[in-house]
Amino acid sequence: MKLRLHLFEFEDLPWFPKVIRAGMMDYLRFMITALGTYRPIVPLLLGALRHTGQSRVLELGAGAGGGTAGVLRGLRAGGLPEARICLTDLYPQPTAWQPLQAATPGLEFAPEPVNALAVPAGLTGFRTIFSAFHHFPPAAAEALLADAVRQRTGIGVFEGAGKHWLELLLAVSVLPVAQLLITPFIRPFRLSRLFFTYVIPLIPLFTIWDGCVSILRMYPPEQLLALAHRADPAGRFSWQAGKVRHWWGPEVTYLIGVPVEGDGVRK
Template sequence: MGRVHLFEWEDFSWFPKNLRDYGTDFLEFLAQKTGLFQPAVPILIKALKRLETNQIIDLASGGGGALPGLNKELQKEVPGLQITLSDYYPNLSAFKRISNEHANIAFKAESVDARAVPKDLKGLRTQFLSLHHFKPKDARAILQNAVDSHQGIAIFEGQERSVPSVLAMIFSPISLLLSTPFIRPFRWGRLLFTYLIPVVPLFVLWDGVVSSLRTYSLAEMKELIASLKDADHFEWEVAKVKSGPAKVLYLVGLPK
């Protein structure tokens, strides 16, 4: 099945910030509780040691992403690890909470475009559950910017373009309804727009299904790499690894 780049509600600048934050909070909560990105730990450790850096610059962090849940394990192998969260639409309440909980996690309060990362943000760039938001031209720009800046990049997707993945997304509103009372920080608005006016379950359902439909396959990731200028200045790895019943697709590029 070919990639279909439909819209996701959270991509629109006019989409209400509180609703976007409720959605990204849910994804962050789910990633932590399920350990979806646990297989990323050895991949990240290997990359950080190869680059001889203890800095991670997380792009498109959403509600905090996977790194807070992986932080302790990463710190065991990477002394002095420092993580910086960023997003084009920063979820500042989530970023502040995570930064308060983890002394080594900071954040950028201003908008950060993954296609043109500020030069002062140096370190291994990471992305979790976000590459599919970008059309091929923009996904290529993300990779090209890493190559041009001579910064390593590691991208992870927690779904793939397949029938099982789409079916899992169809049932995501059930997970949302069950988990909402436990998501922190507590927000009355979260309850209102989840249970009484079910906007959040509907947009999570749509965005989840669309996420699967527009996830890049491994072959398409390799095509993006092949189209880059000076791609041969980097070492690339594109692969898939199991994470419980799910699959994690990843792309890693490190300067030679």
């Protein structure tokens, strides 16, 4: 699917109720973790870290932290035992991040809001953004990549879909049923999550809309590369984009940029 429509997502709206946003993020974290969505990109990320000599990952737009613990375990098992990941977000979720930190060696988080378009110089590490790059319209997406180039730190963009029409069909059929079935098992337990799923089903309804819009807003690999080259007109980074597939079918779309030889890397 080449079509890209930048429709609105409810979770992006500043007035959107925090309790509904948190319920949606909890569901997304649970599904990404349970399905191992980002397991196929671990070798790509590991290679980028080795290329840049970095062991610390700075995750932007982390949401509820879905899949991060699995990626970190994969990096450590893949030959980088000193790997660390720091979660950041414009809307920090320390309530969701603290249990992950307690259960995952090497996982940390920044409690203050972090703007992915202008990351504070004190927050160092190889930048990643999982399941969130599509939230940025082209000008902002380009600015996000340009900030990484300006600060000479590598960056990886990963979206947990391949942008296919079948994924839209799943988002309105199978996944809502799965959400109703798994919600009682999502931790930490919250009565508000049950109330807004089964009594007033705002969480599943908004999840269906945002899930479909996320796919429509995704940048395919060729558009990711075009954004990267506009963000890096001097060619200070080496860029690659594409898709990797799970053994059981689903795809992950990615863009990775690392400084070219001799350009230097911020640790």
